[in-house]
Amino acid sequence: MRAEERVTTSGPLRVAVLGGTEVGKSALTVRYLTKRYIGEYRSDTDMLYRCVLQVDGAPQPVEIMDTSASCQAASHAHLQWAEAFVVVYAINNKQSYSQAANTLQELNERRPSASVLVLGNKSDLGHLREVEEVEARTLALNHSARFSELSTAESCEDVTDTLDSFLKEVKSQRGVATGNCSGNVSPKQRKMSVTRMLGSLIGRHSPPPQPITELIVLDKEERTKLVRSSRQI
Numbered sequence: 001m002r003a004e005e006r007v008t009t010s011g012p013l014r015v016a017v018l019g020g021t022e023v024g025k026s027a028l029t030v031r032y033l034t035k036r037y038i039g040e041y042r043s044d045t046d047m048l049y050r051c052v053l054q055v056d057g058a059p060q061p062v063e064i065m066d067t068s069a070s071c072q073a074a075s076h077a078h079l080q081w082a083e084a085f086v087v088v089y090a091i092n093n094k095q096s097y098s099q100a101a102n103t104l105q106e107l108n109e110r111r112p113s114a115s116v117l118v119l120g121n122k123s124d125l126g127h128l129r130e131v132e133e134v135e136a137r138t139l140a141l142n143h144s145a146r147f148s149e150l151s152t153a154e155s156c157e158d159v160t161d162t163l164d165s166f167l168k169e170v171k172s173q174r175g176v177a178t179g180n181c182s183g184n185v186s187p188k189q190r191k192m193s194v195t196r197m198l199g200s201l202i203g204r205h206s207p208p209p210q211p212i213t214e215l216i217v218l219d220k221e222e223r224t225k226l227v228r229s230s231r232q233i
Contacts, residue, residue, distance in 0.1 A: 012050070012061035013170050016078045018103050019067075019088035020096040024121040027152045028088060029066040032163045035156050044068055048216040056168045079107070084115040084170040086163075089136070091120045091149065092128040097136065104143045115170045116140075119162070120149035 017025045026047070031037050033049060047066040052059050067078055085107060089100040100118065107116055118140040120131065133149050140147035146166060150158040 012063045013055070013084065013167060014063045014065070014082045015084045015086060015167070015170070016065045016067055016082035017086045017088060018078065020090075020093070020099040023088045023090040023093065023096045024152050025088050026066050028086075028119070028121060028159060029064055031152050031156060031159045033064070035160075037153055037156070039153070045217055050214040050216070053167065055164070055171050060167070060171060062167065079110055082114070084117075084166070085111075086117045086119055086166070087145075088119045088121055089131065090122045090125075091131045091133075091136075092122055092125045094130040097131040101139055104139065104145065108143050115166070115173055116143065116145035117162070117166045118143075118145050118147045120147075121152055123149050124151040124154045 017029055019025050027038060029047070029049065033051060046068050049062075049064045049066065051062055051064075053062050054060070055062070065078065065082065085103075087100050087103050087107075089096040091097075097120075104116065104118065107114060118136060120133065120136050136149070137147045146169070148158075148162045150162060152159055
């Protein structure tokens, strides 16, 4: 198996959320993990969320990397680190869809065995639609990917159902877990509580979100270290 396709058979499920600027990657990730919707985020760095979720009826460690659109040079690192990918575009932004199509092509070439979900966000902006659902669904089908169209802003249930189902698929594709992740040496990372980070983004007077185990802010050097350590597993 090529280095780009190596994933762990035990330990946390690793999912990278990819997509262009302002398609709602951060909103989607936080909506799923906290059930809250926040419209504006910092977009100059990657955010790595570590948590334990109920996946297929059992507790499962999960790591979700909310990637920054400004970190184009890090795409190689993202592709090596994750075992599954959520590729997000906005239905009212044709350019974001084209970028998603390019990402799918790259995944098809470099990570053909990975689980992939194509997600059309902002379905509440149907009156501004630039990407037809049938077009995107066909694209996903051609790349053997799952597809969903939803509104992160309007429906927490749709986000939860879609990502719960996807994580269940990712877990099932691992098969019977073997080995362990004791060889994984975490790089030195800047850590802070999710409540503190989100509080700085949404204002001091908003009620705190539900707790998440850990949020790690990754700069370029730290992303590289993270990939190197994941290869040792």
